[in-house]
Amino acid sequence: MTDDGNDDGALIAEIRNGSERAFNVLIDRHQQAVRGFLRRLLADVAEAEDLAQETFVVAWTHADSYRGDASVRSWLCAIAWRKARSAQRAWFRRRAREATWATDVAAQVEPAPSPEAAVVTRALDALPIEQRAAIVLCVIQGFSHAEAAEILGAPLGTVKSHVARGKARLLDALGGHA
Amino acid sequence: MTDEKLEQLLRADVAPARDPLFRIAVLTRLERRRFWRQIAAIVGIEAWTLPGRFLLYVVSCVRSVRL
Numbered sequence: 001m002t003d004d005g006n007d008d009g010a011l012i013a014e015i016r017n018g019s020e021r022a023f024n025v026l027i028d029r030h031q032q033a034v035r036g037f038l039r040r041l042l043a044d045v046a047e048a049e050d051l052a053q054e055t056f057v058v059a060w061t062h063a064d065s066y067r068g069d070a071s072v073r074s075w076l077c078a079i080a081w082r083k084a085r086s087a088q089r090a091w092f093r094r095r096a097r098e099a100t101w102a103t104d105v106a107a108q109v110e111p112a113p114s115p116e117a118a119v120v121t122r123a124l125d126a127l128p129i130e131q132r133a134a135i136v137l138c139v140i141q142g143f144s145h146a147e148a149a150e151i152l153g154a155p156l157g158t159v160k161s162h163v164a165r166g167k168a169r170l171l172d173a174l175g176g177h178a
Numbered sequence: 179m180t181d182e183k184l185e186q187l188l189r190a191d192v193a194p195a196r197d198p199l200f201r202i203a204v205l206t207r208l209e210r211r212r213f214w215r216q217i218a219a220i221v222g223i224e225a226w227t228l229p230g231r232f233l234l235y236v237v238s239c240v241r242s243v244r245l
Contacts, residue, residue, distance in 0.1 A: 116187060124188070
């Protein structure tokens with residue numbers, strides 16, 4: 001994973017001392033990765049953007065929680081992952097309570113660049129969130145399996161299995177589009 | 179479809195463009211949170227000091243009546 005590791009560490013040190021300039025640089029540097037990760041996890045773009053903002057608020061208020069043993073991008077994605085998981089649980093609770101099954105999330109998904117990519121996007125959205133997250137981190141965002149395991153708070157073997165099973169399910173779903 | 183083709187398609191799913199307003203949205207959210215924390219702190223202090231101040235007021239009223 002290419003990441004301005006040392007530079008990011010210095011940014012976090014400055015953020016701990018209350019530097020808003022460093023915080024602005026951190027946001028500009030990592031917003032695309034965090035927003036991209038959350039958009040792939042959650043079908044609702046507005047909710048993904050909301051959680052991405054919350055992720056950076058947590059990064060500011062809990063900068064002390066960065067231990068320095070992983071990249072800053074991994075740390076941010078880990079915060080985003082926890083936010084996405086709680087949002088998903090809340091969504092399921094809400095859906096169970098209100099019994100409103102017809103949420104038109106498909107209309108909110110941004111158009112894919114090509115019909116083939118649109119099929120991949122739909123197939124990816126159909127995966128369980130853990131498999132989707134593992135695929136997004138390891139295949140799309142270029143994190144190593146170990147980094148993804150750290151982000152998702154899961155054992156390395158589990159993440160490898162999520163990636164393999166996710167890919168198999170995607171290939172299965174896309175079989176007709178070869 | 180091959181594994182390579184799948185990975186290629188997945189990677190073609192580009193990240194969202196850098197949004198200059200995103201930073202402003204985060205900073206606004208932080209400011210709003212700070213504001214409400216300050217309000218909560220003030221209200222908290224008021225809640226602690228108000229009974230004492232009210233008691234002092236009552237005592238001063240009683241004293242003024244006695245005089």
